[in-house]
Structure formats: C-alpha cells, structure tokens
Amino acid sequence: MNKxxxxxxxxxxxxxxxxxxxxxxxxxxxxxxIEPGINDGKAERINASGYLVGPGFINLHVHFREPGEEKKExxxxxxxxxxxxxxxxxxxMPNTRPPIDSPLLISYLLSRxxxxxxxxxxxxxxxxxxxxxxxxxxxxxxxxxGAKALSDDGxxxxxxxxxxxxxxxxxxxxxxxxxxxxxxxxxxEGQVNEGSMAVKMGYRSLPKVAEDSMIARDLVLAHSTGATxxxxxxxxxxxxxxxxWFQNQGAKVTAxxxxxxxxxxxxxxxxxxxxxxxxPPLRDQTDIVALKEGIQRGVIGILASDHxxxxxxxxxxDFNEAAFGISNLEITVPLYVKALIDDQxxxxxxxxxxxxxxxxxxxxxxxxxxxEIGMDADxxxxxxxTHHEVKVNEFVSKGKNCPFDGWQLKGWPVTTIVNGKIxxxxxxxxx
Amino acid sequence: xxWKHKHLLxxxxxxxxxxxxxxxxxxxxxxxxxxxxxxxxxxxxxCLINLFFEASTRTRVSFEMAGKxxxxxxxxxxxxxxxxNKGESFRDTVRTLARMKVDALVIRHRSSGIPLYxxxxxxxxxxxxxxxxxxxxxxxxxxxxxxKRDGIxxxxxxxxIIGDILHSRVAxxxxxGLKKLxxxxxxxxxxxxxPKGIEVLEGQVVYPVEEAIRQADVVYLLRIQKERQEAGFxxxxxxxxxxxxxxxxxxxxxxxxxxxxxxxxxxxxxxxDSSLVEKENSxxxxxxxxxxxxxxxxxxxxxxxxxxx
Numbered sequence: 219m220n221k222x223x224x225x226x227x228x229x230x231x232x233x234x235x236x237x238x239x240x241x242x243x244x245x246x247x248x249x250x251x252i253e254p255g256i257n258d259g260k261a262e263r264i265n266a267s268g269y270l271v272g273p274g275f276i277n278l279h280v281h282f283r284e285p286g287e288e289k290k291e292x293x294x295x296x297x298x299x300x301x302x303x304x305x306x307x308x309x310x311m312p313n314t315r316p317p318i319d320s321p322l323l324i325s326y327l328l329s330r331x332x333x334x335x336x337x338x339x340x341x342x343x344x345x346x347x348x349x350x351x352x353x354x355x356x357x358x359x360x361x362x363x364g365a366k367a368l369s370d371d372g373x374x375x376x377x378x379x380x381x382x383x384x385x386x387x388x389x390x391x392x393x394x395x396x397x398x399x400x401x402x403x404x405x406x407e408g409q410v411n412e413g414s415m416a417v418k419m420g421y422r423s424l425p426k427v428a429e430d431s432m433i434a435r436d437l438v439l440a441h442s443t444g445a446t447x448x449x450x451x452x453x454x455x456x457x458x459x460x461x462x463w464f465q466n467q468g469a470k471v472t473a474x475x476x477x478x479x480x481x482x483x484x485x486x487x488x489x490x491x492x493x494x495x496x497x498p499p500l501r502d503q504t505d506i507v508a509l510k511e512g513i514q515r516g517v518i519g520i521l522a523s524d525h526x527x528x529x530x531x532x533x534x535x536d537f538n539e540a541a542f543g544i545s546n547l548e549i550t551v552p553l554y555v556k557a558l559i560d561d562q563x564x565x566x567x568x569x570x571x572x573x574x575x576x577x578x579x580x581x582x583x584x585x586x587x588x589x590e591i592g593m594d595a596d597x598x599x600x601x602x603x604t605h606h607e608v609k610v611n612e613f614v615s616k617g618k619n620c621p622f623d624g625w626q627l628k629g630w631p632v633t634t635i636v637n638g639k640i641x642x643x644x645x646x647x648x649x
Numbered sequence: 650x651x652w653k654h655k656h657l658l659x660x661x662x663x664x665x666x667x668x669x670x671x672x673x674x675x676x677x678x679x680x681x682x683x684x685x686x687x688x689x690x691x692x693x694x695x696c697l698i699n700l701f702f703e704a705s706t707r708t709r710v711s712f713e714m715a716g717k718x719x720x721x722x723x724x725x726x727x728x729x730x731x732x733x734n735k736g737e738s739f740r741d742t743v744r745t746l747a748r749m750k751v752d753a754l755v756i757r758h759r760s761s762g763i764p765l766y767x768x769x770x771x772x773x774x775x776x777x778x779x780x781x782x783x784x785x786x787x788x789x790x791x792x793x794x795x796x797k798r799d800g801i802x803x804x805x806x807x808x809x810i811i812g813d814i815l816h817s818r819v820a821x822x823x824x825x826g827l828k829k830l831x832x833x834x835x836x837x838x839x840x841x842x843x844p845k846g847i848e849v850l851e852g853q854v855v856y857p858v859e860e861a862i863r864q865a866d867v868v869y870l871l872r873i874q875k876e877r878q879e880a881g882f883x884x885x886x887x888x889x890x891x892x893x894x895x896x897x898x899x900x901x902x903x904x905x906x907x908x909x910x911x912x913x914x915x916x917x918x919x920x921x922d923s924s925l926v927e928k929e930n931s932x933x934x935x936x937x938x939x940x941x942x943x944x945x946x947x948x949x950x951x952x953x954x955x956x957x958x
Contacts, residue, residue: 353884354884355884356888358888358891358892362891380881383841383881383882386840386841387841389840390839390840390856
C-alpha cells in the first residue's frame with residue numbers, strides 16, 4: 219500500500235497536550251514516523267504548511283438513516299459528508315427503519331458500511347426492542363455483533379424500571395448508554411423552547427424542565443447503578459450543573475453538545491423558520507453561556523453533531539408538521555471554530571481533544587483519537603484562517619435542512635485521510 | 650450429640666458442628682439407601698404432614714419418601730385442595746391442622762418468614778422446605794452432603810454460585826452453610842440478579858462468569874425462572890445462555906474437571922448446556938439421592954433429639 223507524507227504542518231497532539239511543527243509519515247494505513255524534515259521519495263506528499271494536522275475527528279452522534287429512510291441520507295452520502303467535514307469515524311444512531319435492535323441488523327449495517335468503505339462507520343444499537351421503550355435488547359449479543367453503544371435516541375426512555383435494570387445489566391458488558399432526554403408527558407406536541415418566543419409565535423412549547431427532570435432522574439440511576447451513561451445534545455444551563463454535581467460524586471457520566479445549540483437561540487426561529495426547528499429546541503443566551511462554560515470546565519467532554527438530515531418535503535410547509543433536525547456534518551468543525559475558538563473559549567488542543575481524543579476513548583477505540591506512531595492513519599487537516607461561505611446547496615449530504623446557509627466560517631477541513639487513504643485532498647473530495 | 654433445636658427453620662440457626670452431625674447421619678442413610686427392600690421402623694407411629702403452598706415435585710416426594718422409609722404416617726396437603734380457596738385465613742388453616750395432633754410439619758410457602766411465624770404458635774416440629782427468598786435448609790444440607798460424599802474438603806473448597814442470586818433461597822442457605830464449614834463462596838451472574846447487600850452472605854461477587862468458574866472447585870448453577878426474563882432482569886433466554894449459562898465442561902488447572910451442581914429442575918440449554926447434565930463430572934443426579942438421605946436424617950434428628958446418632 220502506498221505511503222503518504224504530510225509536510226510542514228502544525229501537529230496537534232491531544233494525548234500529550236502538545237503542539238509541534240513536524241512531518242507525519244504514513245505507511246500501510248498506520249502512522250510510522252513523526253518528526254521534522256522527513257523525506258521519502260516513494261511517499262505521496264501533502265503540503266500542510268499553514269494548516270493544523272491532527273487525529274481525524276470522531277462524531278458520536280449522526281443519523282445516516284440507513285436502512286429505511288435512504289431518501290434523507292444513506293451510508294454513502296453520509297460518509298462523504300463526514301469526509302468533507304474532517305470526520306474519519308462516526309457513530310450512527312440506531313433509530314432507523316427498522317431500528318437496529320438485533321445482532322442480525324447490526325451485522326447487516328456494518329457489512330453495508332464495509333461495502334461503502336469510506337470513513338469508519340460504527341453503530342449504536344437500541345436500548346429497547348423496536349424502540350418501544352418496553353423490553354431491553356440482547357445487549358451482550360449486540361456487542362458481539364459490533365455495537366459500540368446503546369441508545370434509543372430520538373426518543374426518551376420513559377420506563378424508569380427498564381432503565382434501572384438496563385444500567386445494572388450493562389455494567390457486565392462495559393457498554394455505554396447514550397440518552398436522549400425529554401419527558402414526553404411534559405414535552406407532548408411541543409415545537410420550540412418555552413418562553414417569550416413560543417408565546418409570540420403561538421407555538422406549543424418544549425419546556426426545559428422536560429429535559430432537566432429526566433436528566434436528573436437518570437443521573438441518580440447512573441450513580442446508583444455504576445453504569446456508564448452519556449447525555450447527548452445537552453441544551454440547558456441546569457443540566458450542566460446537575461451533571462457536574464454527579465460527576466463530582468464519582469458517577470460515570472459524560473455529555474456532548476451540538477454546534478447549533480452553541481450558536482443559535484430560540485430567536486432564530488423568526489429568521490430561519492423550520493430550518494431551526496430541532497430537538498432539544500434552541501434555548502436562551504444564558505443556556506449558551508452555561509454550555510460553553512461546561513465545555514471549558516470539562517463537564518461536557520465531547521463535541522458532536524446530531525447530524526439529522528431530512529428531505530425538503532419533511533421540512534417545508536406547516537411549521538408544526540415539519541421534522542425536527544439539522545443537517546450539519548460537513549460544517550460541524552467550522553461551526554465549532556466559530557462557537558469556541560473565535561471567542562477563545564478553548565484552545566486548538568482542547569478542540570481536538572473534544573472532537574477526537576475523548577470520543578475515541580468513549581468508544582474504546584484504542585488505535586484512534588491520537589497522533590502517535592502506531593496509531594491508525596486517520597487524519598484531519600484544517601485551514602484555521604481562511605473564511606468561506608456555507609453553501610447548503612453544495613452539501614454532499616442529502617439533507618439540505620440547515621439554517622447556516624450563507625454564514626461566513628473559517629476552520630474548514632481541507633484534507634481527510636482514513637486508514638491511510640486520502641479521501642479529501644485540498645478541499646476536493648476523492649471519494 | 651444432644652440436639653437442641655425443635656425446628657429446622659434455616660441453616661442460619663445451625664452451628665458448623667450441628668451441620669457436620671446431620672451430614673454424618675445423612676451419609677449413613679445414603680449408604681443404607683443402596684439396599685433393597687428397605688424399611689425402617691425408627692419413627693413408626695409418628696405422623697408427618699407435608700404442607701406445600703408452592704408447586705414442588707422433588708422436595709415434596711423426597712420428604713414423603715423419607716418419612717415413609719422411617720415408618721412414619723405421611724399426609725400430603727397442597728394448596729389447590731385446601732380451604733384457603735374457600736376464604737379461610739392462613740392462620741386458621743394452620744391452626745386447624747394443628748388440631749390433627751401430628752408430630753412434624755414440613756412447609757413450603759412463597760412468603761419469606763412463614764415457617765418462623767407458625768413455629769411461634771404450633772406445638773410440633775416445623776421443617777422449612779423453602780420459604781420465599783429466605784431459606785431452604787434441606788436443599789443446602791443435601792448439597793453439602795453431595796459435596797462431602799464426592800470427597801470435597803470444605804476447608805479447601807471454593808464454590809461458585811451462578812445465576813439468579815436475588816430470588817434464590819437456595820443460594821442463601823447454601824452460601825451460609827458453606828461458610829460455616831469453612832468454604833469460600835463466589836457469586837456471579839447478571840448484575841440485575843445479584844442484589845445489593847450481598848456482602849451479608851460473605852461471598853465475593855466475581856465478574857464475568859468465566860472468571861468465577863475459573864476460581865471455583867464446584868460450579869453451582871441456579872435455576873432461571875422464565876418469569877425473570879418477562880420481568881426484565883435479562884433480555885432473552887438466548888442471551889442468558891450465551892453469557893451466563895455453562896456451555897462446556899469446566900476444567901481446573903490440574904486438568905481435572907470441576908464438579909457441576911444444580912438444585913433442579915434443570916432448564917436444559919439455559920443455565921446449563923444439555924450435554925453437560927449427565928456428564929461424569931455432574932453431581933446433579935446424586936443430589937437427588939442425597940436429598941432423600943438428608944431428609945431422613947433431619948426427621949430422625951428432630952423427632953428423636955439426635956440421641957440415636
């Protein structure tokens with residue numbers, strides 16, 4: 219297999235908390251040399267001068283919609299969007315049609331992913347059979363078939379006893395549980411954040427208490443059972459406080475956010491309409507500030523996407539009927555640059571830790587998430603300075619449902635290498 | 650020895666010395682069972698009533714046979730035929746039976762603590778044949794007798810009890826008995842079926858099951874009730890069999906097969922692979938014979954006060 223030599227980049231090494239100027243040599247899909255001034259006549263050269271080079275980004279929350287909703291996205295279009303976004307590994311949520319709730323289905327999905335063969339596609343399996351929230355899936359057999367986590371994402375697990383038993387049982391298998399938190403009895407048919415916007419627009423509301431009360435319940439369950447529990451797409455200030463308190467008690471709980479919950483508040487509904495309709499709903503400025511502080515303090519250890527592609531038909535027309543979700547995988551990185559680097563909330567080292575090192579640890583990917591000799595050659599190179607306009611109609615994702623169209627962003631991925639293969643070179647997809 | 654207990658309510662009330670005494674007597678009866686025809690008159694004229702409020706085959710038949718082999722009059726009483734179904738209270742039913750002037754009563758009931766409760770007002774010997782999730786002392790004694798007869802030295806012995814510890818009176822009685830004889834006890838199984846507070850039984854919880862088996866000399870598998878799956882403690886029979894069931898003969902570092910035990914009835918293919926039940930290292934069938942012997946020993950000891958030992 220051919221060699222690749224990345225020249226003159228600024229290397230971000232999140233595991234050793236260092237930034238160095240050096241070259242990286244890849245051979246046969248593995249990082250074999252990291253030092254300044256490497257020369258290798260047989261290697262294909264990538265000039266990374268002026269760019270940041272780090273381990274490929276790992277996304278803990280994407281919807282690739284396969285099987286069943288290929289109109290919205292499929293493994294191929296989703297994988298290409300990942301490559302464009304600098305993501306070398308993704309974790310697909312299992313709320314497909316049918317849901318990924320059996321070893322047979324997970325085997326099928328992973329074999330489809332190997333066929334597509336672009337980025338590393340991992341999948342969660344559902345917590346409950348058929349996503350019905352009643353009986354737990356065969357999680358041991360699901361792990362053996364390749365599941366990396368459990369989640370009923372898209373739905374909240376309402377049955378406390380199911381979750382209590384699941385958390386207790388999951389300890390045997392060391393499998394993390396990813397929770398979408400929303401008390402549906404409170405949230406009901408809600409559309410937007412509870413507050414002045416909901417009143418003004420006349421939309422039914424999704425109160426913060428629907429999210430916070432479930433997070434509180436499940437923090438208690440996680441602490442009591444000793445399970446590894448991850449709260450995805452946090453949106454409220456109180457949830458950050460609750461999680462931090464339980465983390466300090468020793469609970470094995472972690473959390474992620476999405477870029478849109480850091481960049482938009484509920485006022486965005488006026489400008490963007492249903493393109494800004496998402497679950498959890500966009501909240502207030504006070505929540506945005508609290509989420510950012512949570513990231514700085516390490517309470518929120520992972521930056522994810524909740525990439526939720528939909529067809530235009532799903533998003534058009536009646537706001538109340540429009541689907542929830544934002545397609546953002548290929549701009550997640552520049553969005554986080556805007557949200558967290560531009561205002562100096564975090565450093566580039568932290569950025570890579572939150573987008574690569576920590577998610578790799580979470581998924582137990584020991585050969586990923588670090589730029590080290592012997593690691594898999596999954597690499598993202600980004601241009602930290604040049605601004606480009608977001609053009610949603612140029613998305614390779616099938617989902618064009620995105621409020622960030624026309625935004626000027628910097629920090630775009632320019633080159634993406636997966637297992638030693640160059641899949642995007644100088645902003646051109648080769649996949 | 651002079652036997653000081655009127656009842657057998659649990660293993661917890663017995664000392665190590667008393668357990669060893671019953672095992673010795675049980676051992677003698679186990680030897681005696683090999684002859685045919687067999688009939689003793691030691692307890693001739695005494696009357697035994699079997700009071701089973703919960704389904705049971707082997708325990709009830711075992712007590713019935715034990716009584717008859719010792720010459721006792723035995724009456725069986727099962728819940729379906731009782732006046733309890735006519736609205737009579739449990740206390741009244743039991744008091745009515747007391748007026749029949751029997752000598753010993755064997756009781757099984759789904760509520761923990763029932764044998765202790767009735768022992769407080771009934772004038773004859775009470776033998777606990779399993780109460781809820783608390784104790785099943787004759788099961789523990791028969792298990793210990795089986796181990797003893799297999800040549801196991803209790804002071805250098807580790808037993809891994811695997812499966813539904815949470816609901817199991819067998820696990821409780823057996824682990825208590827083993828500790829009193831100096832053995833080590835390990836618990837393993839789905840974490841949902843291993844209760845918080847298990848430290849009180851002085852066993853060690855070891856995960857995964859493979860590691861628990863590796864550390865053990867005897868592998869004791871508990872019966873998994875179908876309703877535990879329905880109640881959500883584990884996802885499916887297939888998953889249980891894959892991760893918590895015994896699939897191959899466990900081998901020790903010295904190359905010898907470890908012994909397999911099970912209180913029965915066995916769910917073949919669930920807690921134990923069907924092919925292992927009748928293998929030469931399985932003590933499962935011998936447990937049944939020891940059950941009869943130990944129940945003879947218990948009846949004789951309680952009624953005659955151990956004098957005949």
